[in-house]
Amino acid sequence: MEAKMTDIAAIYGHIGANKASHVQKIREFLQQPSVSDGDPKPVRQCAELLRQYYMDLGCVEADLVETGGHPAVWAFYDAGASKTLINYCMYDTQPVRVDEVWAAPPFDAEIVPGSLIGRSDFDSVMVARGAFNSKGPYRSWLNALESIVAVEGTLPVNIAYLAEGEEELGSPHLAGVVDRYLDRLRGGSAVLSIDAAQNEHGRISLDLGCKGNIYFEMECTSLAWARGARREVHGMMRSVLDSPVIHLIQAVASMFGPDGYTPIVDGLDSDIEPWAEDLELIQKLAADPAYLRELAEEHDVIAWLGDMREPTEILRRYFYGSNINVNGIKSGYTGPGAVTMIPSEAVCKVNIRLVPNQEPESVIQSVRRHLDQNGFSDIAISAPQSTGIMDRQYTGYTWAKTSRSSGIVRAALSTYEAYGAPLRVTPHSAGSGPSYLFNRAPLQLPICSFGLGHGGRQHVANEYLVLEGAGAVLGLTSAEQAYVDLLFTYAAQSHESN
Amino acid sequence: MEAKMTDIAAIYGHIGANKASHVQKIREFLQQPSVSDGDPKPVRQCAELLRQYYMDLGCVEADLVETGGHPAVWAFYDAGASKTLINYCMYDTQPVRVDEVWAAPPFDAEIVPGSLIGRSDFDSVMVARGAFNSKGPYRSWLNALESIVAVEGTLPVNIAYLAEGEEELGSPHLAGVVDRYLDRLRGGSAVLSIDAAQNEHGRISLDLGCKGNIYFEMECTSLAWARGARREVHGMMRSVLDSPVIHLIQAVASMFGPDGYTPIVDGLDSDIEPWAEDLELIQKLAADPAYLRELAEEHDVIAWLGDMREPTEILRRYFYGSNINVNGIKSGYTGPGAVTMIPSEAVCKVNIRLVPNQEPESVIQSVRRHLDQNGFSDIAISAPQSTGIMDRQYTGYTWAKTSRSSGIVRAALSTYEAYGAPLRVTPHSAGSGPSYLFNRAPLQLPICSFGLGHGGRQHVANEYLVLEGAGAVLGLTSAEQAYVDLLFTYAAQSHESN
Numbered sequence: 001m002e003a004k005m006t007d008i009a010a011i012y013g014h015i016g017a018n019k020a021s022h023v024q025k026i027r028e029f030l031q032q033p034s035v036s037d038g039d040p041k042p043v044r045q046c047a048e049l050l051r052q053y054y055m056d057l058g059c060v061e062a063d064l065v066e067t068g069g070h071p072a073v074w075a076f077y078d079a080g081a082s083k084t085l086i087n088y089c090m091y092d093t094q095p096v097r098v099d100e101v102w103a104a105p106p107f108d109a110e111i112v113p114g115s116l117i118g119r120s121d122f123d124s125v126m127v128a129r130g131a132f133n134s135k136g137p138y139r140s141w142l143n144a145l146e147s148i149v150a151v152e153g154t155l156p157v158n159i160a161y162l163a164e165g166e167e168e169l170g171s172p173h174l175a176g177v178v179d180r181y182l183d184r185l186r187g188g189s190a191v192l193s194i195d196a197a198q199n200e201h202g203r204i205s206l207d208l209g210c211k212g213n214i215y216f217e218m219e220c221t222s223l224a225w226a227r228g229a230r231r232e233v234h235g236m237m238r239s240v241l242d243s244p245v246i247h248l249i250q251a252v253a254s255m256f257g258p259d260g261y262t263p264i265v266d267g268l269d270s271d272i273e274p275w276a277e278d279l280e281l282i283q284k285l286a287a288d289p290a291y292l293r294e295l296a297e298e299h300d301v302i303a304w305l306g307d308m309r310e311p312t313e314i315l316r317r318y319f320y321g322s323n324i325n326v327n328g329i330k331s332g333y334t335g336p337g338a339v340t341m342i343p344s345e346a347v348c349k350v351n352i353r354l355v356p357n358q359e360p361e362s363v364i365q366s367v368r369r370h371l372d373q374n375g376f377s378d379i380a381i382s383a384p385q386s387t388g389i390m391d392r393q394y395t396g397y398t399w400a401k402t403s404r405s406s407g408i409v410r411a412a413l414s415t416y417e418a419y420g421a422p423l424r425v426t427p428h429s430a431g432s433g434p435s436y437l438f439n440r441a442p443l444q445l446p447i448c449s450f451g452l453g454h455g456g457r458q459h460v461a462n463e464y465l466v467l468e469g470a471g472a473v474l475g476l477t478s479a480e481q482a483y484v485d486l487l488f489t490y491a492a493q494s495h496e497s498n
Numbered sequence: 499m500e501a502k503m504t505d506i507a508a509i510y511g512h513i514g515a516n517k518a519s520h521v522q523k524i525r526e527f528l529q530q531p532s533v534s535d536g537d538p539k540p541v542r543q544c545a546e547l548l549r550q551y552y553m554d555l556g557c558v559e560a561d562l563v564e565t566g567g568h569p570a571v572w573a574f575y576d577a578g579a580s581k582t583l584i585n586y587c588m589y590d591t592q593p594v595r596v597d598e599v600w601a602a603p604p605f606d607a608e609i610v611p612g613s614l615i616g617r618s619d620f621d622s623v624m625v626a627r628g629a630f631n632s633k634g635p636y637r638s639w640l641n642a643l644e645s646i647v648a649v650e651g652t653l654p655v656n657i658a659y660l661a662e663g664e665e666e667l668g669s670p671h672l673a674g675v676v677d678r679y680l681d682r683l684r685g686g687s688a689v690l691s692i693d694a695a696q697n698e699h700g701r702i703s704l705d706l707g708c709k710g711n712i713y714f715e716m717e718c719t720s721l722a723w724a725r726g727a728r729r730e731v732h733g734m735m736r737s738v739l740d741s742p743v744i745h746l747i748q749a750v751a752s753m754f755g756p757d758g759y760t761p762i763v764d765g766l767d768s769d770i771e772p773w774a775e776d777l778e779l780i781q782k783l784a785a786d787p788a789y790l791r792e793l794a795e796e797h798d799v800i801a802w803l804g805d806m807r808e809p810t811e812i813l814r815r816y817f818y819g820s821n822i823n824v825n826g827i828k829s830g831y832t833g834p835g836a837v838t839m840i841p842s843e844a845v846c847k848v849n850i851r852l853v854p855n856q857e858p859e860s861v862i863q864s865v866r867r868h869l870d871q872n873g874f875s876d877i878a879i880s881a882p883q884s885t886g887i888m889d890r891q892y893t894g895y896t897w898a899k900t901s902r903s904s905g906i907v908r909a910a911l912s913t914y915e916a917y918g919a920p921l922r923v924t925p926h927s928a929g930s931g932p933s934y935l936f937n938r939a940p941l942q943l944p945i946c947s948f949g950l951g952h953g954g955r956q957h958v959a960n961e962y963l964v965l966e967g968a969g970a971v972l973g974l975t976s977a978e979q980a981y982v983d984l985l986f987t988y989a990a991q992s993h994e995s996n
Contacts (some may be wrong), residue, residue, distance in 0.1 A: 037835040094837070170836050211734070215836040222800060230798035234957065235849055236709070236928040239819030240803050240812055246758045246824055252744070253751035258873070260744045300728035302720055305738050314738055321737030326744055327839050328830030333847060336884035337535040338668050338713040338893050339592070339957065340849050341825050349831060351733055351838050375756070386834035395836050430734040459732065459837065 006152060006488055014147040015480045022143040022480065023111070023126075023467065029053075029139040030109035030128040036070055036092035036168050037386060043070045043092060043165050050091050050163055051075065053142055058149055059161070065180070067173035069388065070165030074181060077159040083491060084158040085408075086188035086438065086445065089138045090167030093130035100461035103127060117462040121200065122454075122473070125464040132455025136465035137196040140476060141451070144483035156491035160188055164434075169387050170215060170395030171434040178437045190408035190446045190490075191438040196453035196465060196479065199294060202472020203422040205429075206412060207449065208281075209401035209439070212354030213432035214364055214394040215327075216381050218371075220248040221345040225378040228342060232332065235340025245331040245346035251376040252348060255324055255367070259306055263324050266373075267366030272355055274320045277404070278427035282319060285424060286311035319427045320355050327351060349384065353432065354399050364394050400435035401428060406446030411490040419452055419482055422472060450486055453479035504650060504986055512645040513978045520641040520978065521609070521624075521965065527551075527637040528607035528626040534568055534590035534666050535884060541568045541590060541663050548589050548661055549573065551640055556647055557659070563678070565671035567886065568663035572679060575657040581989060582656040583906075584686035584936065584943065587636045588665030591628035598959035601625060615960040619698065620952075620971070623962040630953025634963035635694040638974060639949070642981035654989035658686055662932075667885050668713060668893030669932040676935045688906035688944045688988075689936040694951035694963060694977065697792060700970020701920040703927075704910060705947065706779075707899035707937070710852030711930035712862055712892040713825075714879050716869075718746040719843040723876040726840060730830065733838025743829040743844035749874040750846060753822055753865070757804055761822050764871075765864030770853055772818045775902070776925035780817060783922060784809035817925045818853050825849060847882065851930065852897050862891050898933035899926060904944030909988040917950055917980055920970060948984055951977035 015022070034046035047064055054062040054075035062075035070092065096106045103117045104110035106129040114122030126136065148155055162181065164174045178185065197204050222228035227242040257264050274282060285291045292311055295301070295318075305321075308314045327350065332343030352363055364381070371379050383389035402409060404425065416423045439447045452474040455465040469475030474482070513520070532544035545562055552560040552573035560573035568590065594604045601615045602608040604627040612620030624634065646653055660679065662672045676683065695702050720726035725740040755762050772780060783789050790809055793799070793816075803819075806812045825848065830841030850861055862879070869877050881887035900907060902923065914921045933945045950972040953963040967973030972980070 095833075095835075097833070168835070213838070215838065227801050227803075228799075230800055233797045234929065235823050235825060236851065236930070237797050237799075238823040239821040239851065239928065240806070240816045241797075241799065242758060242801075242803050243824060245827060246750070246754060249747050249750050249824070249827070250754065250756075250758055252747050256744060256748065258748075260740060260748055299731045299735050299739075301726075301735075301739065302728055303725050303740075305725075305740050308738070318738045323737040325733050325736040325838065325840065326741060326747070326830070327733060327837060328832040328841065329743060329747070329827055329844070330832035332824070332826030334826040334828035334845070335593075335595070336882060337593075337666070338847075338849070338882050338885065339825060340711070340713065340823065341957075342823065343826065346827070347832070349836075351836070353734065353737065384834060384836050387836065430737065431732065432734070459839070460730075 006156070008484065008488065011147050011151045011484050012481050014151050015144060016477050018147065019477055022140065023476065025143055026126065026136055026139045027109040029135050030130050031107055033107050034092045034130070034165060035095045036166050037095050040070060046091055047071045047073050047165055054161055057142065057145055065177050067176060069169070069173050072165065072174070072177045073161065073163040075161040077155055079155045079158050081157045081491070084160055084188045085490065086160045086162065086185060086191040088191055088193050088438065089163045090134055091163045092165045092168050093133070093135065094168050094459045096129050102461050111467060117464060119464065122466050122470050123468045125466055127462055127464050129463055131463050131465040132196060133458035133463065134194065136455060137451050137453065138194045140480050141194040141483050144480040147480070148484060148487070156488050160184060167434065171397060172387055172389055172395060174434050175437055182442070185438070185443055188445060190406065190448065192408060193447070193449045195449045195451040196455045197449065197451050198421060198454040198473050199298065200454060200456065200473065201294060203294065203424060204416055205424050205426050206409070206416070207426045207429040208404055208409065209399060209428035210435050211428060211430060211432050212358065212360060212397055212399040212436065213351055214354065214360045214396040215351040215384065216364065216394040217347055217349055217384055218248065218251060219345065219347040219380045219382070220244040220251070220378065224380060229344060232341045232344045235342060238342055241342055243342055245343045248331070248346040248348065248379065251371060251379045252326060254374050254376065255370065261305055261323065263322055265366050265370040267369065268363060269322055272320045272322055274316060274427065275356060278319065281425055281427050282315045283312060285426065286315050288424070291424060318430055322355065322358065323353060325351050353430070356399055356401060360394065360396060360398055368393070397432065397434050398436045398440065399428065400439035400447060402439060402446045402448060407493045408446050408448040408490060411486055411493065412448050412450045415482055415486045415489055418485060419474065421452060451479065452482045504654070506982065506986065509645050509649045509982050510979050512649050513642060514975050516645065517975055520638065521974065523641055524624065524634055524637045525607040527633050528628050529605055531605050532590045532628070532663060533593045534664050535593050538568060544589055545569045545571050545663055552659055555640065555643055563675050565674060567667070567671050570663065570672070570675045571659065571661040573659040575653055577653045577656050579655045579989065582658055582686045583988065584658045584660065584683060584689040586689055586691050586936065587661045588632055589661045590663040590666050591631065591633065592666050592957045594627055600959050609965060615962060617962065620964045620968050621966045623964055625960055625962050627961055629961050629963040630694060631956035631961065632692065634953060635949050635951065636692045638951070638978050639692040639981050642978040645978070646982060646985070654986050658682060665932065669895060670885055670887050670893060672932050673935055680940070683936070683941055686943060688904065688946065690906060691945070691947045693947045693949040694953045695947065695949050696919060696952040696971050697796065698952060698954065698971065699792060701792065701922060702914055703922050703924050704907070704914070705924045705927040706902055706907065707897060707926035708933050709926060709928060709930050710856065710858060710895055710897035710934065711849055712852065712858045712894040713847070713849040713882065714862065714892040715845055715847055715882055716746065716749060717843065717845040717878045717880070718742040718749070718876065722878060727842060730839045730842045733840060736840055739840055741840055743841045746829070746844040746846065746877065749869060749877045750824060752872050752874065753868065759803055759821065761820055763864050763868040765867065766861060767820055770818045770820055772814060772925065773854060776817065779923055779925050780813045781810060783924065784813050786922070789922060816928055820853065820856065821851060823849050851928070854897055854899060858892065858894060858896055866891070895930065895932050896934045896938065897926065898937035898945060900937060900944040900946060905991045906944050906946040906988060909984055909991065910946050910948045913980055913984045913987055916983060917972065919950060949977060950980045
């Protein structure tokens with residue numbers, strides 16, 4: 001099948017004509033909670049719903065894949081095509097925290113004026129946990145596929161679907177699922193994931209990979225330390241008792257230089273040389289003043305680290321800075337008033353992003369060695385208990401990189417161009433995902449995220465997805481139409497170019 | 499009136515005969531919640547109840563004293579005696595925290611077998627917030643006074659009662675109340691506070707004063723620091739954003755030597771020479787192996803600070819060690835799972851105990867200067883917000899010391915001896931209280947805490963007061979009888995000896 005034989009206009013028309021039902025499908029998917037760090041029952045129900053979606057599309061093969069945690073979903077659409085695209089997605093979401101204040105219930109997926117959530121630049125947004133990250137865009141991609149099948153009778157490529165329900169937990173079981181389907185996945189030529197990638201100004205970042213990430217807890221207890229008291233005791237004992245919380249504070253402080261940023265952990269490089277092609281991309285991004293300005297606006301930045309001002313320096317750090325982050329710390333009494341006590345335990349949540357060529361095992365070992373060699377051998381390092389990971393000291397994954405010349409990236413770039421979306425290509429996302437499972441050995445596949453449209457506030461209150469376009473931001477219908485273009489562009493490429 | 503004229507046996511008899519009603523009075527007092535760090539209404543109701551108690555005793559003058567916070571209670575019992583004792587008490591208690599598990603509701607003041615709260619060494623205990631600290635013992639003292647008045651018609655000394663409802667908040671308004679009644683208080687010869695001072699083995703510590711204490715919060719916010727982001731943001735931004743929580747951790751770490759104990763804050767002496775008479779007391783206590791053993795048992799000590807083993811060294815630190823304590827720290831995400839974020843604020847609760855001759859203003863200034871000179875001028879120091887203190891950076895008070903040769907101490911010592919209670923005299927309590935208001939200029943009065951009987955678990959779950967004696971621990975009736983002895987012994991002393 002060749003793209004020119006396809007009636008793209010008819011598919012566009014189908015998408016436009018079915019807008020109401022497409023919106024309703026997105027709401028349906030979002031109204032089914034799938035908080036991976038929560039009750040497993042609704043998560044499984046969401047997996048079942050997704051499996052049904054794949055069957056509705058025409059997948060004869062569509063299975064829940066049992067793991068030690070939430071199930072994955074595997075499905076295969078056999079178009080009889082010579083090319084197979086692997087479509088990875090996450091169907092889980094972050095939790096809703098008790099202190100989050102939402103304009104509409106986070107699992108009602110209500111459509112509200114943007115002004116209601118302080119986004120008066122958009123007429124109409126859907127508000128829900130997962131609206132942007134990532135169930136909203138993913139269901140709109142499935143809407144597009146349904147329209148293709150409705151008009152054309154089939155898809156232009158085979159698609160192997162792999163959906164996981166534990167991305168927000170650090171994908172603890174995804175490696176096992178990939179391993180189980182390895183032979184099937186070897187038949188794929190590229191991996192596509194789905195996004196609503198436009199920022200509020202309509203600009204797109206196409207990331208040629210992502211950082212890795214290791215996440216762990218550092219804990220000091222008086223029992224493990226064999227100092228202080230067996231329980232929290234009155235603060236008047238402090239002059240004769242060691243304090244676990246101060247010990248933990250000293251351990252964390254020992255990992256940083258005076259700037260509060262530079263890691264002084266042996267084996268954890270503080271200045272990493274970017275890959276040559278990435279340095280070029282960094283310089284290009286630095287030459288665009290809007291890029292940094294928008295990054296600052298999006299994250300309410302007061303000042304860049306250490307008062308950096310030179311764009312190339314800031315962006316080099318952004319993409320390649322080696323950094324240790326403390327996501328939270330907790331110990332003792334933190335309520336109102338003046339309670340004095342010596343806490344008997346203290347814990348903090350730490351993560352380290354990994355850039356090429358930092359690897360998780362080597363980095364966690366460096367941290368462990370640093371603590372051991374600096375008087376903190378009693379400080380425990382472990383994956384957060386709720387992740388259920390017992391066999392290593394962290395949750396997370398390594399980095400991934402895809403070449404700009406790979407077929408799927410070229411298809412994405414030309415589709416973005418066709419829609420006139422202002423485009424930036426970055427070395428990799430500053431965030432992390434389990435792309436390495438497809439991108440690194442043994443599969444070594446190119447992996448690319450694609451999608452027009454805009455959403456925001458992932459992981460916080462009033463997460464949203466834009467439904468009606470505004471300025472350069474595409475609305476839902478155009479975003480779904482763009483998925484069609486991507487797919488036919490990719491299908492039309494010669495095999496060798498992948 | 500002289501003690502020998504008094505029918506002590508009749509008073510003893512009255513106390514014994516009214517045991518049931520005395521127990522009921524204690525329950526009544528405890529059933530009226532008075533959590534100073536909570537709803538002000540029940541606190542005021544407790545003040546009213548206490549005022550009624552003073553009136554029932556025969557005080558013609560008995561007033562609620564309005565403050566900026568909870569009211570104090572002032573009352574005067576005019577016995578027409580030449581000597582006036584000042585009786586300070588606190589009528590407030592610590593809160594009950596949500597994570598506390600109680601064997602009986604904390605404001606029911608139920609009487610339960612000791613075994614129910616893991617104290618099978620005592621047949622019967624009253625369980626309530628405030629049972630031990632300090633409403634239980636205080637009401638039993640009032641019981642004793644009522645019996646004296648019932649039998650003798652009057653008390654052997656005048657008593658000026660001053661009760662505050664904010665001790666657990668650091669007595670923010672007590673200085674103002676003392677100031678208001680300064681002329682009346684000048685007429686007093688000593689200050690008595692009430693305790694159930696026996697430990698579980700029946701031993702008494704008579705403390706010749708108390709440590710001071712300053713309590714403050716150290717806070718770093720990205721807004722005050724003018725770094726990082728205006729709100730908490732995704733952890734992927736860490737490589738280009740400064741972190742307030744790491745900044746706070748570094749600030750706290752900067753205050754300690756490598757041992758996690760020795761303050762390295764200029765102006766905060768780490769090795770303070772005890773007063774000569776205190777060094778003698780320390781050596782005496784060190785020669786008693788049971789003292790340290792019981793201190794360790796009471797506080798579930800695993801190991802003494804820095805593995806100290808020499809008793810004199812441990813006790814010198816206990817009474818004179820200069821120490822900074824972190825009571826709690828909180829920032830960012832501390833729930834289950836692996837949420838990555840850069841927190842935009844971090845706060846910890848710190849206190850520093852003061853020994854002679856450390857003074858609050860000088861110590862807080864040393865901390866402020868230390869932070870300013872070490873790159874932490876942006877870290878705010880303030881009294882916990884809920885204390886409502888705006889005019890200084892801490893809540894708390896300075897130390898107090900009373901001579902062993904003062905009349906009230908001699909009366910206490912001889913009463914303890916008469917009851918055969920194993921007795922230890924300490925330089926001062928390792929804890930803190932507002933004694934300085936009476937003990938330091940301008941009043942410069944001796945102040946002493948007295949009471950037989952035993953209670954425990956102040957500030958935590960299952961706080962209790964023992965009702966039936968066991969071994970060397972006195973039961974309620976004997977403890978009330980001992981108050982009678984103390985008062986008549988004190989009254990019988992010649993004026994010059996005070």
